[in-house]
Amino acid sequence: MAAAPEVRVNGALGGLPVGAVDAAVRGVLRGERRRATVHVTFVGKHTMRALNARYLGHRGATDVLSFPLLQPDGAVTGDVYICRYAAARNAREHGVPVRHELLRLVIHGTLHVLGWDHPDGASRLQSAMWRRQEQYLAALT
Numbered sequence: 001m002a003a004a005p006e007v008r009v010n011g012a013l014g015g016l017p018v019g020a021v022d023a024a025v026r027g028v029l030r031g032e033r034r035r036a037t038v039h040v041t042f043v044g045k046h047t048m049r050a051l052n053a054r055y056l057g058h059r060g061a062t063d064v065l066s067f068p069l070l071q072p073d074g075a076v077t078g079d080v081y082i083c084r085y086a087a088a089r090n091a092r093e094h095g096v097p098v099r100h101e102l103l104r105l106v107i108h109g110t111l112h113v114l115g116w117d118h119p120d121g122a123s124r125l126q127s128a129m130w131r132r133q134e135q136y137l138a139a140l141t
Contacts, residue, residue: 016098016099016102016103020099020103020140021040021106023140024103024106024107024110024136024140025038025040025106025110027107027136027139027140028107028110028111028114028136029110029114031136032111032114034076034114035074035075035076036075036076036077036078036110036113036114037075037076037077037078038077038078038079038080038109038110038113039077039078039079039080040080040082040106040109041079041080041081041082042081042082042083042084043081043082043083043084044083044084044085045061045083045085045086046061047081047083048061048062048065048081048083048085048086049061051065051081052065055067061083061085061086062083062086063082063083063086063087063089063090063105064080064081064082064083064086064105064108064109064112065080065081065109066078066079066080066081066109066110066112066113067079067080067113068112068113068114068115076113076114076115078109078110078112078113078114079113080106080109080110080112080113081109082102082105082106082109084102087101087102087105088101100137100141103137103140103141104133104134104137107133107136107137107140108133111129111132111133116128116129116132117129118130
């Protein structure tokens with residue numbers, strides 16, 4: 001059974017209730033049959049830009065960053081940082097509600113914490129991780 005995720009919130013969620021974040025994380029953990037503690041923190045573009053530069057050496061504010069940490073018992077603890085600004089930009093570009101995009105990023109970040117990965121660029125949309133992410137998102141929306 002998956003450990004209950006903890007949800008940390010930094011700033012406004014852009015209209016996304018904490019319960020929706022919790023349900024998204026729990027849904028992924030249940031679906032993946034994994035135990036994990038996942039902390040989700042919502043940040044602004046300046047904080048995300050600083051995190052992206054410090055940990056990945058990239059410029060600009062990305063939409064989501066995940067940091068997994070494997071525990072001695074095999075469980076995973078992870079931090080997921082989501083940029084509300086980048087989520088809103090993505091939502092406009094793809095013609096979806098911001099709530100929908102925020103949930104996608106929660107799921108995406110949680111999958112990264114659990115060890116899933118995808119290629120960079122447009123080919124990520126065809127990856128197994130992306131397909132899995134979209135299945136979880138469809139179950140929530």
